[in-house]
Amino acid sequence: MEADGMIGKRQAAATRGAAQRWRRTQPAEVRVDDLMSAAAALFITKGIEATTIDDIAARAGVAKGTFYHYFSTKADVIIALRARFAQDFLARVAAAIAERAAHDHPGRLSAWLRGAVGTYLANVELHDVVFHDFPHHQRQSQEKDDVIAQIVAVLEDGRTAGVWAFPDARSAALIVFDGMHAVADDAIVAGTRDPGPPCRLLEEMFTRMLAAPRPRS
Numbered sequence: 001m002e003a004d005g006m007i008g009k010r011q012a013a014a015t016r017g018a019a020q021r022w023r024r025t026q027p028a029e030v031r032v033d034d035l036m037s038a039a040a041a042l043f044i045t046k047g048i049e050a051t052t053i054d055d056i057a058a059r060a061g062v063a064k065g066t067f068y069h070y071f072s073t074k075a076d077v078i079i080a081l082r083a084r085f086a087q088d089f090l091a092r093v094a095a096a097i098a099e100r101a102a103h104d105h106p107g108r109l110s111a112w113l114r115g116a117v118g119t120y121l122a123n124v125e126l127h128d129v130v131f132h133d134f135p136h137h138q139r140q141s142q143e144k145d146d147v148i149a150q151i152v153a154v155l156e157d158g159r160t161a162g163v164w165a166f167p168d169a170r171s172a173a174l175i176v177f178d179g180m181h182a183v184a185d186d187a188i189v190a191g192t193r194d195p196g197p198p199c200r201l202l203e204e205m206f207t208r209m210l211a212a213p214r215p216r217s
Helices: 002-024 028-046 053-060 064-070 074-098 105-122 124-130 142-160 169-189 196-210
Strands: none
Touching (some): 028 074, 028 124, 053 064, 053 074, 074 105, 074 142, 105 124, 105 142, 105 169, 142 169, 169 196
C-alpha cells in the first residue's frame, strides 16, 4: 500500500511537472492571456490590493519571472485587462449590429443597445475591477472613444437615411452611451441582470429622442 502511495505521488508530481512544462512552451500570447485571466479572476475574488504577483503567477501556472517578462506591475495588468475588456465589448456589439440589415437603422441601434447592456451586465465585476481607479479628471480614454465611434457610425448612417435627426453625432452618441450605463447600473442596484427590461426602456427612449420630425401634410 505504501508503495502504491509513493507511485501515486510520483504520478501526480509528474503530471504537475508536465503541465508546467506545457505552459512554459506555449506561445507568448498564450502565456500573456493566462496571466491576464488569472489576474482578472483573483482581482474579482480577492481584490486588487490583496492579490500578489506571486498569486497571479501561481494561478497562471508560470514562474514569477514570467510575469515580469510581460508586465512590470499589477497596474500594467489592469491596463491590459482594460484594453481587452474594451476590445471584447466592441466585438460583441459589432456582431450584434452585423445581424441587422444595413437599412434597418432602428434595428441596428437596438442591436447596439442590447449588445452593450448584455455584455456590461454579464461582465460588470470585471468592468468594475479594471475601471475602478479610472481618474475622474481623465475625461477621455481610448477605450471610450472607440465605443463612441461605434455608436456614431450607427447614428450617422441613420441620419443620412433620414431616420434620425440631431445636431451633433458625437454628442448624441455620448448621450446614448452614458444613458445606457446609467440605466444598466440602476438595474444592477435593483438586483437584476436581465438585460430585457432596461433594453426595452432604452430603445423606446432613444428612438423617440432621435427620430427625425415627420413633414407636415
